Amino acid sequence: MQETPSLALTFLERSQALVDDELKRLLSASPAPSVRLSEAMAYSVLGGGKRIRPALCLAAAQAMGQDITKALVPACAVEAIHAYSLVHDDLPAMDDDNLRRGRPTVHIAFDEATAILAGDALQACAFNWLAQTPSISDRARLSMVAELAVASGQAGMVGGQAIDLESVGKTLTIESLETMHRHKTGALIEASVRLGAMTADPAPGDQLDRLTDYASALGLAFQVQDDLLDIEGDTNVIGKPQGSDLARDKPTYPSLLGIDGAKAHLQTLLDRALAQLDSFGDNAEPLRAIANYIVVRSH
Numbered sequence: 064m065q066e067t068p069s070l071a072l073t074f075l076e077r078s079q080a081l082v083d084d085e086l087k088r089l090l091s092a093s094p095a096p097s098v099r100l101s102e103a104m105a106y107s108v109l110g111g112g113k114r115i116r117p118a119l120c121l122a123a124a125q126a127m128g129q130d131i132t133k134a135l136v137p138a139c140a141v142e143a144i145h146a147y148s149l150v151h152d153d154l155p156a157m158d159d160d161n162l163r164r165g166r167p168t169v170h171i172a173f174d175e176a177t178a179i180l181a182g183d184a185l186q187a188c189a190f191n192w193l194a195q196t197p198s199i200s201d202r203a204r205l206s207m208v209a210e211l212a213v214a215s216g217q218a219g220m221v222g223g224q225a226i227d228l229e230s231v232g233k234t235l236t237i238e239s240l241e242t243m244h245r246h247k248t249g250a251l252i253e254a255s256v257r258l259g260a261m262t263a264d265p266a267p268g269d270q271l272d273r274l275t276d277y278a279s280a281l282g283l284a285f286q287v288q289d290d291l292l293d294i295e296g297d298t299n300v301i302g303k304p305q306g307s308d309l310a311r312d313k314p315t316y317p318s319l320l321g322i323d324g325a326k327a328h329l330q331t332l333l334d335r336a337l338a339q340l341d342s343f344g345d346n347a348e349p350l351r352a353i354a355n356y357i358v359v360r361s362h
Protein backbone atom coordinates (compact mmCIF):
# COMPACT_ATOMS: atom_id res chain seq x y z
CA MET A 64 0.00 0.00 0.00
CA GLN A 65 1.17 3.55 -0.72
CA GLU A 66 2.68 5.19 2.38
CA THR A 67 2.14 8.88 1.66
CA PRO A 68 -0.88 9.46 -0.57
CA SER A 69 0.05 13.11 -1.15
CA LEU A 70 -1.48 13.25 -4.64
CA ALA A 71 -4.77 12.09 -3.13
CA LEU A 72 -4.60 14.73 -0.42
CA THR A 73 -3.79 17.41 -3.00
CA PHE A 74 -6.63 16.23 -5.21
CA LEU A 75 -9.00 15.94 -2.24
CA GLU A 76 -8.11 19.45 -1.05
CA ARG A 77 -8.60 20.87 -4.53
CA SER A 78 -11.90 19.00 -4.93
CA GLN A 79 -13.01 20.15 -1.50
CA ALA A 80 -12.42 23.82 -2.36
CA LEU A 81 -14.16 23.54 -5.75
CA VAL A 82 -17.09 21.58 -4.31
CA ASP A 83 -17.55 23.87 -1.29
CA ASP A 84 -17.71 26.95 -3.54
CA GLU A 85 -20.16 25.25 -5.91
CA LEU A 86 -22.33 23.97 -3.04
CA LYS A 87 -22.56 27.51 -1.64
CA ARG A 88 -23.52 28.83 -5.07
CA LEU A 89 -26.13 26.13 -5.64
CA LEU A 90 -27.65 26.50 -2.16
CA SER A 91 -27.91 30.27 -2.41
CA ALA A 92 -29.54 29.98 -5.86
CA SER A 93 -32.68 28.42 -4.32
CA PRO A 94 -32.99 29.52 -0.69
CA ALA A 95 -35.66 28.03 1.61
CA PRO A 96 -38.40 30.41 2.81
CA SER A 97 -37.33 29.45 6.36
CA VAL A 98 -33.99 30.80 7.64
CA ARG A 99 -33.81 27.95 10.15
CA LEU A 100 -34.16 25.33 7.41
CA SER A 101 -31.57 27.09 5.21
CA GLU A 102 -29.17 27.19 8.15
CA ALA A 103 -29.69 23.50 8.93
CA MET A 104 -29.08 22.55 5.29
CA ALA A 105 -25.88 24.62 5.16
CA TYR A 106 -24.77 23.21 8.54
CA SER A 107 -25.20 19.66 7.18
CA VAL A 108 -23.61 20.00 3.79
CA LEU A 109 -20.95 22.67 4.40
CA GLY A 110 -19.79 21.36 7.77
CA GLY A 111 -16.60 19.58 6.74
CA GLY A 112 -16.25 15.96 5.75
CA LYS A 113 -13.60 14.37 3.59
CA ARG A 114 -15.57 14.92 0.35
CA ILE A 115 -14.47 11.51 -0.93
CA ARG A 116 -17.55 10.97 -3.09
CA PRO A 117 -17.33 14.30 -4.96
CA ALA A 118 -13.58 13.81 -5.37
CA LEU A 119 -14.27 10.40 -6.93
CA CYS A 120 -16.79 12.02 -9.26
CA LEU A 121 -14.26 14.65 -10.41
CA ALA A 122 -11.47 12.07 -10.67
CA ALA A 123 -13.66 9.78 -12.82
CA ALA A 124 -14.30 12.66 -15.21
CA GLN A 125 -10.53 13.16 -15.45
CA ALA A 126 -10.02 9.43 -16.07
CA MET A 127 -12.32 9.82 -19.08
CA GLY A 128 -10.21 12.71 -20.36
CA GLN A 129 -12.73 15.37 -19.34
CA ASP A 130 -12.14 18.68 -17.58
CA ILE A 131 -13.05 18.02 -13.94
CA THR A 132 -15.21 21.16 -13.77
CA LYS A 133 -17.72 19.37 -16.05
CA ALA A 134 -18.41 17.01 -13.13
CA LEU A 135 -18.74 19.71 -10.47
CA VAL A 136 -22.56 19.77 -10.34
CA PRO A 137 -22.89 15.94 -10.25
CA ALA A 138 -20.20 15.95 -7.53
CA CYS A 139 -22.32 18.37 -5.46
CA ALA A 140 -25.39 16.20 -6.06
CA VAL A 141 -23.73 13.08 -4.63
CA GLU A 142 -22.45 15.08 -1.66
CA ALA A 143 -25.98 16.40 -1.01
CA ILE A 144 -27.28 12.82 -0.96
CA HIS A 145 -24.43 11.83 1.37
CA ALA A 146 -25.15 14.77 3.70
CA TYR A 147 -28.87 13.94 3.80
CA SER A 148 -28.08 10.29 4.60
CA LEU A 149 -25.84 11.30 7.50
CA VAL A 150 -28.44 13.71 8.94
CA HIS A 151 -31.14 11.04 8.84
CA ASP A 152 -28.78 8.28 10.03
CA ASP A 153 -27.95 10.36 13.14
CA LEU A 154 -31.62 10.79 14.13
CA PRO A 155 -32.93 9.18 17.34
CA ALA A 156 -35.01 6.72 15.27
CA MET A 157 -31.83 5.48 13.55
CA ASP A 158 -28.34 5.59 15.11
CA ASP A 159 -29.22 8.31 17.63
CA ASP A 160 -25.85 10.09 17.48
CA ASN A 161 -25.13 13.41 19.17
CA LEU A 162 -21.85 14.14 17.44
CA ARG A 163 -20.67 14.07 13.84
CA ARG A 164 -17.44 15.50 12.48
CA GLY A 165 -16.70 16.76 16.00
CA ARG A 166 -19.83 18.92 16.16
CA PRO A 167 -23.39 18.42 17.44
CA THR A 168 -25.50 16.50 14.92
CA VAL A 169 -28.19 18.44 13.09
CA HIS A 170 -31.09 17.34 15.33
CA ILE A 171 -29.05 18.44 18.40
CA ALA A 172 -27.87 21.77 16.93
CA PHE A 173 -31.38 22.50 15.61
CA ASP A 174 -34.22 20.06 16.41
CA GLU A 175 -35.46 16.72 15.16
CA ALA A 176 -38.15 18.04 12.81
CA THR A 177 -35.72 20.52 11.23
CA ALA A 178 -33.15 17.72 10.76
CA ILE A 179 -35.72 15.57 8.95
CA LEU A 180 -36.69 18.48 6.72
CA ALA A 181 -33.06 19.47 6.02
CA GLY A 182 -32.33 15.88 4.91
CA ASP A 183 -35.47 15.78 2.76
CA ALA A 184 -34.61 19.11 1.14
CA LEU A 185 -30.98 18.14 0.46
CA GLN A 186 -32.20 15.01 -1.29
CA ALA A 187 -34.47 17.10 -3.52
CA CYS A 188 -31.61 19.55 -4.19
CA ALA A 189 -29.44 16.70 -5.47
CA PHE A 190 -31.88 15.85 -8.26
CA ASN A 191 -32.67 19.46 -9.08
CA TRP A 192 -28.96 20.26 -9.43
CA LEU A 193 -28.27 17.13 -11.46
CA ALA A 194 -31.07 18.00 -13.86
CA GLN A 195 -29.23 21.30 -14.51
CA THR A 196 -25.74 19.86 -15.10
CA PRO A 197 -24.13 22.12 -17.72
CA SER A 198 -22.13 21.07 -20.81
CA ILE A 199 -23.78 17.67 -21.33
CA SER A 200 -26.74 16.44 -23.38
CA ASP A 201 -30.30 16.10 -22.04
CA ARG A 202 -29.92 12.35 -22.53
CA ALA A 203 -26.83 12.22 -20.27
CA ARG A 204 -28.57 14.41 -17.67
CA LEU A 205 -31.57 12.10 -17.61
CA SER A 206 -29.33 9.03 -17.25
CA MET A 207 -27.53 10.70 -14.35
CA VAL A 208 -30.80 11.47 -12.55
CA ALA A 209 -31.93 7.85 -12.97
CA GLU A 210 -28.54 6.49 -11.81
CA LEU A 211 -28.52 8.60 -8.66
CA ALA A 212 -32.16 7.78 -7.88
CA VAL A 213 -31.50 4.03 -8.09
CA ALA A 214 -28.23 4.27 -6.12
CA SER A 215 -29.74 6.31 -3.30
CA GLY A 216 -33.18 4.70 -3.06
CA GLN A 217 -34.59 1.37 -1.97
CA ALA A 218 -32.46 -0.59 -4.46
CA GLY A 219 -29.33 1.14 -3.12
CA MET A 220 -28.44 3.18 -0.05
CA VAL A 221 -31.87 3.26 1.63
CA GLY A 222 -32.23 -0.50 1.05
CA GLY A 223 -28.81 -1.05 2.64
CA GLN A 224 -29.78 1.05 5.64
CA ALA A 225 -32.90 -1.13 6.05
CA ILE A 226 -30.77 -4.31 6.02
CA ASP A 227 -28.43 -2.67 8.53
CA LEU A 228 -31.27 -1.86 10.92
CA GLU A 229 -32.60 -5.42 10.60
CA SER A 230 -29.15 -6.94 11.23
CA VAL A 231 -28.59 -5.47 14.71
CA GLY A 232 -27.93 -8.28 17.16
CA LYS A 233 -27.73 -10.90 14.38
CA THR A 234 -24.77 -12.91 13.15
CA LEU A 235 -24.31 -12.26 9.42
CA THR A 236 -22.25 -14.26 6.96
CA ILE A 237 -19.52 -12.39 5.11
CA GLU A 238 -21.74 -12.55 1.99
CA SER A 239 -24.72 -10.92 3.71
CA LEU A 240 -22.43 -8.30 5.32
CA GLU A 241 -21.12 -7.45 1.83
CA THR A 242 -24.65 -7.28 0.44
CA MET A 243 -25.52 -4.74 3.12
CA HIS A 244 -22.43 -2.61 2.47
CA ARG A 245 -22.76 -2.82 -1.33
CA HIS A 246 -26.16 -1.17 -0.89
CA LYS A 247 -25.62 1.12 2.09
CA THR A 248 -22.34 2.77 1.12
CA GLY A 249 -21.19 1.05 -2.08
CA ALA A 250 -24.09 2.16 -4.28
CA LEU A 251 -23.42 5.88 -3.72
CA ILE A 252 -19.67 5.43 -4.19
CA GLU A 253 -20.35 3.62 -7.48
CA ALA A 254 -22.77 6.34 -8.56
CA SER A 255 -20.18 9.02 -7.74
CA VAL A 256 -17.69 7.41 -10.11
CA ARG A 257 -20.25 6.61 -12.81
CA LEU A 258 -21.71 10.14 -12.83
CA GLY A 259 -18.23 11.62 -13.22
CA ALA A 260 -17.48 9.22 -16.09
CA MET A 261 -20.81 9.99 -17.75
CA THR A 262 -19.68 13.58 -18.37
CA ALA A 263 -17.77 12.07 -21.34
CA ASP A 264 -21.26 11.93 -22.90
CA PRO A 265 -21.32 9.26 -24.08
CA ALA A 266 -19.02 7.22 -21.86
CA PRO A 267 -17.95 4.06 -23.77
CA GLY A 268 -19.59 1.03 -22.12
CA ASP A 269 -16.38 -0.94 -21.58
CA GLN A 270 -14.72 1.99 -19.79
CA LEU A 271 -17.82 2.62 -17.70
CA ASP A 272 -17.84 -1.08 -16.73
CA ARG A 273 -14.21 -0.96 -15.62
CA LEU A 274 -14.77 2.18 -13.56
CA THR A 275 -17.87 0.60 -12.02
CA ASP A 276 -15.80 -2.45 -10.99
CA TYR A 277 -13.16 -0.10 -9.55
CA ALA A 278 -15.82 1.71 -7.52
CA SER A 279 -17.47 -1.51 -6.40
CA ALA A 280 -14.22 -2.87 -4.93
CA LEU A 281 -13.36 0.54 -3.48
CA GLY A 282 -16.76 0.87 -1.80
CA LEU A 283 -16.16 -2.36 0.09
CA ALA A 284 -12.57 -1.38 0.88
CA PHE A 285 -13.88 1.90 2.35
CA GLN A 286 -16.14 -0.06 4.69
CA VAL A 287 -13.45 -2.56 5.74
CA GLN A 288 -11.12 0.33 6.61
CA ASP A 289 -13.97 2.05 8.47
CA ASP A 290 -14.52 -1.09 10.55
CA LEU A 291 -10.78 -1.36 11.26
CA LEU A 292 -10.63 2.30 12.29
CA ASP A 293 -13.55 1.73 14.66
CA ILE A 294 -11.57 -1.02 16.36
CA GLU A 295 -8.35 1.00 16.53
CA GLY A 296 -10.35 3.79 18.13
CA ASP A 297 -11.67 1.45 20.80
CA THR A 298 -8.86 0.26 23.09
CA ASN A 299 -11.25 -2.06 24.92
CA VAL A 300 -11.64 -4.12 21.79
CA ILE A 301 -8.08 -4.37 20.41
CA GLY A 302 -6.53 -7.78 20.90
CA LYS A 303 -9.73 -9.60 21.76
CA PRO A 304 -10.19 -12.82 19.80
CA GLN A 305 -12.55 -13.21 16.87
CA GLY A 306 -16.08 -14.06 17.95
CA SER A 307 -15.84 -12.21 21.28
CA ASP A 308 -17.46 -8.84 21.92
CA LEU A 309 -15.65 -7.57 18.81
CA ALA A 310 -19.02 -8.13 17.21
CA ARG A 311 -20.82 -5.92 19.77
CA ASP A 312 -24.27 -5.11 18.47
CA LYS A 313 -23.43 -4.86 14.75
CA PRO A 314 -21.54 -7.33 12.55
CA THR A 315 -18.29 -5.97 11.07
CA TYR A 316 -15.46 -7.28 8.87
CA PRO A 317 -13.07 -7.71 11.83
CA SER A 318 -15.76 -9.50 13.84
CA LEU A 319 -16.25 -11.99 10.98
CA LEU A 320 -12.70 -12.24 9.58
CA GLY A 321 -10.53 -11.23 12.54
CA ILE A 322 -8.30 -8.13 12.37
CA ASP A 323 -5.60 -9.77 10.20
CA GLY A 324 -8.24 -11.31 7.95
CA ALA A 325 -9.92 -7.94 7.50
CA LYS A 326 -6.56 -6.31 6.64
CA ALA A 327 -5.85 -9.03 4.06
CA HIS A 328 -9.33 -8.55 2.58
CA LEU A 329 -8.70 -4.79 2.39
CA GLN A 330 -5.51 -5.37 0.38
CA THR A 331 -7.33 -7.76 -1.99
CA LEU A 332 -10.06 -5.19 -2.59
CA LEU A 333 -7.51 -2.41 -3.18
CA ASP A 334 -5.62 -4.57 -5.70
CA ARG A 335 -8.91 -5.41 -7.43
CA ALA A 336 -9.85 -1.73 -7.65
CA LEU A 337 -6.46 -0.62 -8.98
CA ALA A 338 -6.35 -3.40 -11.60
CA GLN A 339 -9.42 -1.89 -13.26
CA LEU A 340 -7.53 1.34 -13.97
CA ASP A 341 -4.66 -0.13 -16.01
CA SER A 342 -6.06 0.91 -19.38
CA PHE A 343 -6.72 4.53 -18.33
CA GLY A 344 -3.07 5.60 -18.11
CA ASP A 345 -2.07 8.82 -16.41
CA ASN A 346 -5.61 10.23 -16.52
CA ALA A 347 -6.53 7.77 -13.76
CA GLU A 348 -3.81 8.94 -11.34
CA PRO A 349 -6.32 10.76 -9.07
CA LEU A 350 -8.54 7.63 -8.95
CA ARG A 351 -5.46 5.54 -8.01
CA ALA A 352 -4.42 8.05 -5.39
CA ILE A 353 -7.89 8.22 -3.82
CA ALA A 354 -8.03 4.40 -3.63
CA ASN A 355 -4.69 4.33 -1.83
CA TYR A 356 -5.80 7.16 0.46
CA ILE A 357 -9.04 5.39 1.39
CA VAL A 358 -7.21 2.33 2.69
CA VAL A 359 -4.60 4.25 4.72
CA ARG A 360 -6.85 7.07 5.98
CA SER A 361 -7.00 7.55 9.74
CA HIS A 362 -10.55 8.95 10.00
Ligand code: GRG
Pocket residue numbers: 111112113114115148149151152157164220221224247248289362
Ligand atom coordinates in the same frame (compact mmCIF):
# COMPACT_ATOMS: atom_id res chain seq x y z
C1 GRG B 1 -30.61 7.20 6.64
C2 GRG B 1 -31.41 7.00 4.25
C3 GRG B 1 -30.38 6.78 5.23
C4 GRG B 1 -29.23 6.22 4.86
C5 GRG B 1 -28.11 6.12 5.73
C6 GRG B 1 -24.77 5.90 4.35
C7 GRG B 1 -25.75 5.77 5.44
C8 GRG B 1 -27.07 5.25 5.11
C9 GRG B 1 -25.47 6.17 6.67
C10 GRG B 1 -24.21 6.75 7.07
C11 GRG B 1 -23.79 6.22 8.38
C12 GRG B 1 -22.56 5.48 8.30
C13 GRG B 1 -21.67 5.58 9.49
C14 GRG B 1 -22.25 4.76 7.24
C15 GRG B 1 -21.05 3.99 7.09
C16 GRG B 1 -20.26 4.60 6.01
C17 GRG B 1 -19.59 5.81 6.48
C18 GRG B 1 -18.41 5.67 7.33
C19 GRG B 1 -20.05 6.99 6.13
C20 GRG B 1 -19.36 8.22 6.47
O1 GRG B 1 -18.75 8.62 5.27
P1 GRG B 1 -17.43 9.50 5.25
O2 GRG B 1 -16.36 8.85 6.10
O3 GRG B 1 -17.96 10.80 5.99
O4 GRG B 1 -17.09 9.77 3.83
P2 GRG B 1 -17.46 12.32 5.86
O5 GRG B 1 -17.77 12.92 7.22
O6 GRG B 1 -16.00 12.35 5.56
O7 GRG B 1 -18.29 12.94 4.79
